[in-house]
Amino acid sequence: MTQKKAGPIKIKRVLIANRGEIAVRITNTLKELGIETVALRTDEECGLPHTLVANACINLGKGTLRETYLNKNKIIEIAKSQNVDAIHPGYGLLSENAEFAAMVEKAGLKFIGPRSESIKAMGDKISSKERCLRLGIPLIPGIQNPESMKPNEVFQKAIEMGPPLLVKASAGGGGKGMRIFRPELGEDRAVSQNRFFEVYGEAKREAMAAFGDDRVMIEKYIENPRHIEIQVFGDQHKQYRHLYERECSIQRRYQKIVEESPSPFMTTELREKMTSDALKICDDIQYEGAGTIEFIVSPEGKYYFLEMNTRLQVEHPVTELVTGLDLVALQILVAEGHPLPFKQSELIQRGHALEVRLCAEDPDQNFMPATGKILQVMNSSLGPNARLDTGYIDGAEVTVSFDSMLAKLVVFAESRPRAIQRMVESLKKVPFLGVKNNRDYLMRIMKTSAFHKGETYTNFVNINQKELGIPEVNQATKDLLAVGMQFFRYRGKSQNNYSGKAGGSGPTVFDLLTGKKIN
Amino acid sequence: MKYQFLLNGEPSTAEVGLPQIVDEREIVLSETDKKQFVWELVGEYQGYIILEKKSPDGTVERFMLGIKEGPGGVTYIDYEGKTFLLEESAGKNGRKKEEDAKPRAPMPGKILKIMKQRGDLVKKGESILIMEAMKMEHTIRAGFDGEIEDIFCKVGDQVQAGMELLGLTKKDN
Numbered sequence: 001m002t003q004k005k006a007g008p009i010k011i012k013r014v015l016i017a018n019r020g021e022i023a024v025r026i027t028n029t030l031k032e033l034g035i036e037t038v039a040l041r042t043d044e045e046c047g048l049p050h051t052l053v054a055n056a057c058i059n060l061g062k063g064t065l066r067e068t069y070l071n072k073n074k075i076i077e078i079a080k081s082q083n084v085d086a087i088h089p090g091y092g093l094l095s096e097n098a099e100f101a102a103m104v105e106k107a108g109l110k111f112i113g114p115r116s117e118s119i120k121a122m123g124d125k126i127s128s129k130e131r132c133l134r135l136g137i138p139l140i141p142g143i144q145n146p147e148s149m150k151p152n153e154v155f156q157k158a159i160e161m162g163p164p165l166l167v168k169a170s171a172g173g174g175g176k177g178m179r180i181f182r183p184e185l186g187e188d189r190a191v192s193q194n195r196f197f198e199v200y201g202e203a204k205r206e207a208m209a210a211f212g213d214d215r216v217m218i219e220k221y222i223e224n225p226r227h228i229e230i231q232v233f234g235d236q237h238k239q240y241r242h243l244y245e246r247e248c249s250i251q252r253r254y255q256k257i258v259e260e261s262p263s264p265f266m267t268t269e270l271r272e273k274m275t276s277d278a279l280k281i282c283d284d285i286q287y288e289g290a291g292t293i294e295f296i297v298s299p300e301g302k303y304y305f306l307e308m309n310t311r312l313q314v315e316h317p318v319t320e321l322v323t324g325l326d327l328v329a330l331q332i333l334v335a336e337g338h339p340l341p342f343k344q345s346e347l348i349q350r351g352h353a354l355e356v357r358l359c360a361e362d363p364d365q366n367f368m369p370a371t372g373k374i375l376q377v378m379n380s381s382l383g384p385n386a387r388l389d390t391g392y393i394d395g396a397e398v399t400v401s402f403d404s405m406l407a408k409l410v411v412f413a414e415s416r417p418r419a420i421q422r423m424v425e426s427l428k429k430v431p432f433l434g435v436k437n438n439r440d441y442l443m444r445i446m447k448t449s450a451f452h453k454g455e456t457y458t459n460f461v462n463i464n465q466k467e468l469g470i471p472e473v474n475q476a477t478k479d480l481l482a483v484g485m486q487f488f489r490y491r492g493k494s495q496n497n498y499s500g501k502a503g504g505s506g507p508t509v510f511d512l513l514t515g516k517k518i519n
Numbered sequence: 520m521k522y523q524f525l526l527n528g529e530p531s532t533a534e535v536g537l538p539q540i541v542d543e544r545e546i547v548l549s550e551t552d553k554k555q556f557v558w559e560l561v562g563e564y565q566g567y568i569i570l571e572k573k574s575p576d577g578t579v580e581r582f583m584l585g586i587k588e589g590p591g592g593v594t595y596i597d598y599e600g601k602t603f604l605l606e607e608s609a610g611k612n613g614r615k616k617e618e619d620a621k622p623r624a625p626m627p628g629k630i631l632k633i634m635k636q637r638g639d640l641v642k643k644g645e646s647i648l649i650m651e652a653m654k655m656e657h658t659i660r661a662g663f664d665g666e667i668e669d670i671f672c673k674v675g676d677q678v679q680a681g682m683e684l685l686g687l688t689k690k691d692n
Contacts, residue, residue, distance in 0.1 A: 176655065202649075205631060206656050253655065368625050369652065371680075375587040375595065379565050400627050400652065428600035433587045440601050473526060473603070475533070479549045480570070481596055481603055482522045482533035483558045484584040486547050487568060488594070491538050491560065 008337035011035055011086045011110065015079045016054070018090030019069065020391030021407060022312075023050035026088050029328040038082045040075070042068045044399060050391050056082060065401075069093050072100045076107050086110035086335060088328075092403070095311040096123050112335045114234075114310045118285050122308040125170050125217065132305045135284055137277045140296065140304040142219035146200075154218070155193045159183075161220045167200050169207035170215040177207030178254050180221055222304070224457045226297040227251070228263050230278035231319045231327075234287035235334040241342065242275040243319050243327075244349040246292075249456040250445065252367050257438070258445060259315035259355040261322045264416060264454025270301055281308060290316070290331050299457075314357070314408065317387060321353035321412040352419040355410040356442045358390075358432060360398045363441035364470050369404045373397050375434030377407075385412040386426040398435050406432050416454070420446050444468050525606040567597075622659050622685045624678040628652030633674060639667045640690065648672075648684055659684060666690045 013036040016023045027037045027050070039054035043062040051057040058078050060068040069075075070093060079087055087104050089095035089112070101116035113119070122128045126144045133139060141161050146154045158165050169177030181199040183192045200216065208214040231243040247263030248256040278293040292313050294306040316327045334340065360370045374396050382388060390407035392398070398406065411426055413419040424446050427439055445451055448467045450460065461468065522535045534550040538560075545560045557573040567585045574580075585597035596603045632649040641647060641661040648659040669686030672678055 202656065206651075209631075209651050209656075365625075368657070369655070371626070372589065375589060376566060376585060376597075379567055379585055379597065424600070431585060431595075431597040431600075431602055433585060433595040433597055433602065434589050436604075437602070443600050470527070473529075473531075475551055477598070478526060478531050479533045479535065479551055479556070480572070480582055480584070480598065481526065481605060482524065482535045483547045483549055483570065484568065484586055484596060484598075485522075485524070485594065485605060485607070486535055486538055487545070487560050487570070488586045488588075491545060 009085070009110065011332060011336055013038065013055075013082070013084045013086075014112070015075070015082060015084040015087045016040070016050075016090065017069070017075050017087050017094055018092070019045065019050055020048075020402065021050075021389045021405070022090040022314075022391075024053055024391055025389050026090060026328050027053045029326055030088075030332070033329060033332060035332070038078070038084055040069065040078070042401070044397070044401060048391060048396055049393055058082065065093075072097070072103055075100075076103055076109075079104075079109055080107060084109065086112050088112040088331070089311065091311050091314055096309065098123055110335050112331050113289050113312075114287055114291065118287055119310045121285050122281075122291075122310050123171075125307055128308055129305070131284065132281065135277075135280050137280065137305045138303060140219050140222065140306075142217055144217050145215075146218055147215060151193075151197065155196055158196065158218050161218075164221040164223070165196075166219045166221040167203040167216050168219070169203065169211060169213070170217055171207065171211040171213040176210035176254075177203050177216065179203040179206075222296055222298050224299050224459065225249075226263070226265055226299075226456060227256070227294065227306075227458055228266070228274070228297050228303070229292045229294040229313075230275050231313075231316070232278050232282050232287065232291045232293060233330060233334070233340060234282045234289065234291070235340045236288055236337050237339045238283075238286060239340050240279050240282040240287065241340055241344050241347060242278055243323050243325065243347060245271060245274065246313075246315055246318050247456060248315060249458050250451075250460045251458055252363070252461045255357075256315065257357045257359070257442065258451075258456075259318050260416075260419070261318045261353050262349060264456065265297065265301075267301075270297075270303070274303055277305070289334055290327055314405075315355055317389060317408065317410040318353040318355045321385075321387075321410060322349045322351060323347060324350075351412055351414050352416045353410060353412045354416075354419040354423050355408055356423065356427070356445075357408055358406045358430065358442070359404045359438050360406050360432075360435045361404050361438055362436045363438045363468075367438070369400070370436035371398050371400055372435040374406075374432055377432055378430050380429050382426055382429055383422075386410070386422060388430060392432075406435070406437060417452070420452065441468065444471075523607075525604075527604050621662065621683055622647060622687055624650060624652075624659075624680055624682045624684055625657065626652035627680050628657070628678060630672050630674050630676045630678060630684075631656065633670060633672075635667050635670075635685070637667055637670060641665060641667060641687070647687075650678070650684075661687060663687075663689055664691055 015038045016026050030037050036055040039051050039057040040060055041051045041057055042060050094100040096119055098116045098119040101111045101119050104111040129139055164182040167179045179199045179202050181196050203216050204214040226249045228245050228247050230245050234240045245263050246259055246261045248259040250258035290312050292309040295303045296306050297303045361367045362370055374392050377394055387410045388407055411419055411422040413422050427443050448464050450464050522533050536548045538545055538547050547558045549556045554575050559571045561571045562569045567583050570582045572580050587595045592606055594605045628650045631651050635647045643661055643663050645661045646658045650657050665687045667685055668688050672684050
């Protein structure tokens with residue numbers, strides 16, 4: 001391993017190879033640190049906040065993601081021509097692309113993240129699991145490479161592992177290319193096998209579409225699992241620290257929508273075991289920068305390594321609020337070659353942080369993504385200890401070109417019940433009017449008894465489907481909305497001359513009004 | 520008057536009048552269960568309107584509404600953290616349910632797989648087609664029992680939102 005012996009470098013100008021809320025969030029910290037930023041955009045992103053807050057913004061033109069934000073050569077070209085010292089990849093896009101990280105290193109620039117070897121070592125779900133096996137970190141039983149086996153053998157082995165089974169993409173994450181298979185009671189073996197390979201095919205097609213790689217693996221599916229992850233940090237001086245856990249169990253379509261720290265399930269003993277295993281991995285790969293080790297935790301408190309994300313996570317603000325640290329500032333610090341400035345014993349986790357992801361989608365129509373023009377993001381400023389990370393402003397269009405996430409709303413409070421209350425009130429202030437979104441749904445989650453009790457499993461959305469359904473709108477609310485519409489439509493227009501003839505049957509308010517004086 | 524509208528797609532009605540100036544106040548009257556309510560517009564705050572509702576027993580209550588008009592005749596109303604989609608149907612009684620249930624592309628995307636052929640009979644809820652939109656697979660299902668009379672797309676096609684993908688005719692089977 002090549003450890004730089006030359007002293008710390010100074011980063012003065014950074015290209016942010018990302019967009020939306022994360023580009024804005026990174027820019028905010030870099031500005032505080034006196035570092036200039038270069039942003040990217042496509043033709044259709046003109047005027048979005050991430051393009052406005054940077055010191056410079058380069059247009060990638062139009063086309064697919066592959067031709068724009070995933071165009072490695074073009075982005076390196078821009079970095080060189082704009083005289084930056086480093087590239088921050090954000091999350092998603094090229095953030096976990098080992099080839100890109102290597103290209104950045106080769107161009108003589110600093111990749112703000114781990115060395116390309118670490119990305120390679122942990123990026124592939126198969127090789128990362130082999131490493132964990134060697135380190136004695138618990139793993140879920142599975143078939144890592146079903147492609148090399150005959151279909152009959154795959155099915156036989158899968159059944160022996162004990163269903164339900166999870167088929168998922170070897171490359172990438174974010175829940176794309178994931179399917180669950182459950183045999184039905186008394187089902188004929190041939191029927192069951194056919195159904196299994198149907199599910200398998202779906203996962204492969206989705207993996208191909210999402211990652212250009214259709215390799216999948218099969219695992220035993222843990223019922224009522226929790227998703228708990230450990231935030232880690234490493235520097236170039238072989239110091240490794242954990243920044244405690246985040247629980248991100250509540251998901252829909254395998255994508256997280258609610259995240260919190262501490263986990264309501266966590267005990268001191270379990271935290272000790274999980275964080276020490278997470279640090280074992282960092283030490284083994286000499287990890288540099290921000291990373292996350294994801295675990296699946298069973299209701300009995302058994303935990304299994306899932307994967308490592310070698311980047312800043314979407315939900316990193318949760319950790320920032322409970323630790324009081326700025327993770328982007330820390331990324332810069334270690335990228336410059338400085339040692340992490342704290343001992344493990346100096347890091348504390350205090351209070352409770354809660355994050356929800358506001359997405360343009362229709363939760364009542366199977367979370368179908370939605371598009372449209374945002375007419376109003378907020379209706380008042382957020383109170384203390386609430387934070388909205390967004391890449392949108394009033395008038396911006398949500399299109400199919402990018403992810404459906406509109407914003408992250410993050411709150412901090414002294415306790416979990418207070419954090420929930422703060423989240424409910426804060427959600428009222430960010431309607432994102434104009435595009436169908438999941439705000440009401442997130443509010444419904446916050447109000448379920450299961451969430452209050454901390455019964456947060458990855459299948460939360462399915463288990464609590466009934467409580468999360470659309471509530472009936474009562475007549476009093478309908479009246480209110482109808483009255484609101486009259487003021488909205490007609491106020492200021494020929495004020496005293498509404499004829500108000502009865503349209504329906506029976507007497508109307510206008511009939512009742514005749515000759516009456518209203519006080 | 521009877522005000523008819525679609526609320527989140529559901530036909531709804533309310534007995535409300537039009538705004539009028541009474542004693543220099545801007546008011547609207549409404550009626551529910553033979554009880555009359557007086558609504559007054561008392562102010563605006565950050566683009567939201569504040570209404571005061573006076574009940575026959577003299578109690579008053581305030582409400583804050585955010586109202587924005589979107590394209591396609593849809594108005595978005597934010598009230599207490601809930602967003603309502605209101606469409607003024609003006610006596611049209613809304614769209615026909617069956618028309619709504621036709622197999623259409625919910626989003627722009629690509630056709631991945633078509634499981635049915637012309638002439639096939641399908642049951643409500645049965646999967647007929649898989650498309651990909653925003654990197655996710657979406658299964659298009661039959662909205663009612665019927666026969667597939669025509670197929671308007673093929674595997675690999677890029678389709679627009681709202682495009683009818685198959686000609687499905689209602690038929691009990």
